Amino acid sequence: MGIFSKGRKNSSTIAKDRLQLLLISDRVSCSPQTMVMLKNDMIKAAGKYVPIDSPNVTICFHQSPPVLTASIPLKSRLNTIW
Amino acid sequence: MGEVIVVTSGKGGVGKTTTVANIGAGLASLDKKVVLVDTDIGLRNLDVVLGLENRIIYNLVDVIEGNCRMKQALIKDKRYPNLFLLPSAQTRDKTSVTPEQMKKLCDELKNMFDFIILDCPAGIEQGFKNAIAGATKAIVVTTPEVSAIRDADRIIGLLESDELKDIHLIINRLRMDMIRRGDMMSVEDVVDILAVPLIGTIPDDEAVVVATNQGEPLSGKPGLCGQAYANICRRLLNEEVPFLNLENKKGLFGRIFRK
Numbered sequence: 001m002g003i004f005s006k007g008r009k010n011s012s013t014i015a016k017d018r019l020q021l022l023l024i025s026d027r028v029s030c031s032p033q034t035m036v037m038l039k040n041d042m043i044k045a046a047g048k049y050v051p052i053d054s055p056n057v058t059i060c061f062h063q064s065p066p067v068l069t070a071s072i073p074l075k076s077r078l079n080t081i082w
Numbered sequence: 083m084g085e086v087i088v089v090t091s092g093k094g095g096v097g098k099t100t101t102v103a104n105i106g107a108g109l110a111s112l113d114k115k116v117v118l119v120d121t122d123i124g125l126r127n128l129d130v131v132l133g134l135e136n137r138i139i140y141n142l143v144d145v146i147e148g149n150c151r152m153k154q155a156l157i158k159d160k161r162y163p164n165l166f167l168l169p170s171a172q173t174r175d176k177t178s179v180t181p182e183q184m185k186k187l188c189d190e191l192k193n194m195f196d197f198i199i200l201d202c203p204a205g206i207e208q209g210f211k212n213a214i215a216g217a218t219k220a221i222v223v224t225t226p227e228v229s230a231i232r233d234a235d236r237i238i239g240l241l242e243s244d245e246l247k248d249i250h251l252i253i254n255r256l257r258m259d260m261i262r263r264g265d266m267m268s269v270e271d272v273v274d275i276l277a278v279p280l281i282g283t284i285p286d287d288e289a290v291v292v293a294t295n296q297g298e299p300l301s302g303k304p305g306l307c308g309q310a311y312a313n314i315c316r317r318l319l320n321e322e323v324p325f326l327n328l329e330n331k332k333g334l335f336g337r338i339f340r341k
Binding site for chain 2: 010011012013016017018019020022026027040
């Protein structure tokens with residue numbers, strides 16, 4: 001928590017992020033690559049109709065009941081040059 | 083009728099056997115009649131953790147094969163008159179028992195005890211399938227590490243697909259100093275990831291190693307760990323017990339020099 005660690009992600013956050021990604025693919029038994037492909041396809045599909053804030057798209061899988069949810073934030077009007 | 087609880091984890095070395103020994107001792111000291119069953123055939127170790135290794139004559143496989151009666155194989159604990167151990171066989175392997183036989187064994191024990199606690203072997207093979215066959219409740223033990231949590235998640239999935247839905251989580255070996263520094267996942271992080279109700283949190287404590295060395299359970303003994311185990315037992319008896327603050331209560335000097 002010193003001045004030097006500023007900006008560096010602490011290791012428990014790294015662990016949690018890695019696990020969450022890993023467990024998504026473990027639970028639906030498909031590889032992380034497949035999940036990335038699914039995410040890209042979703043961005044592409046939704047992007048055809050509305051402007052998507054693509055770096056912030058997240059997909060996640062809930063165990064019981066098994067549900068796949070995607071959060072697809074839209075580009076806010078202020079940041080878009082029409 | 084007794085309740086059959088399996089203690090499992092997927093990954094080895096996270097503290098299943100220690101948890102079984104301590105929950106057993108804790109429930110026995112709350113006046114419950116308890117039997118601990120070591121289902122890890124070929125790798126017996128619950129007996130040493132309990133300090134009962136010199137008293138084994140018959141084992142689980144002997145009972146299943148009909149070489150002895152159940153009562154002959156049960157070992158009474160030295161300290162808790164309500165606590166019994168059914169040891170595993172050391173010279174056999176996991177294929178000597180089937181899930182159906184384990185289920186029958188559990189049904190027999192249900193008539194004799196309030197709690198039947200099964201110490202499950204690591205892994206997801208035959209031994210695991212045997213251990214969960216007779217259980218109606220599962221306790222999944224994990225540590226706040228990526229490998230243990232990943233395995234715990236897999237185990238939870240397997241338990242659910244086996245229609246064992248009453249699943250509870252114990253997070254073992256928590257180090258509050260590391261969590262404070264952001265170098266260990268917190269209780270909230272782990273519960274968030276695994277999405278299973280929490281039944282206990284155990285700090286990483288030297289007292290556990292000392293107790294295991296001596297073959298003495300530490301449930302209910304003074305100290306954070308002993309108290310944490312005692313609380314789990316009370317929760318198993320459906321009591322509402324708040325979770326312990328695991329911050330180490332250091333003396334004045336400890337507090338001054340910590341920062």
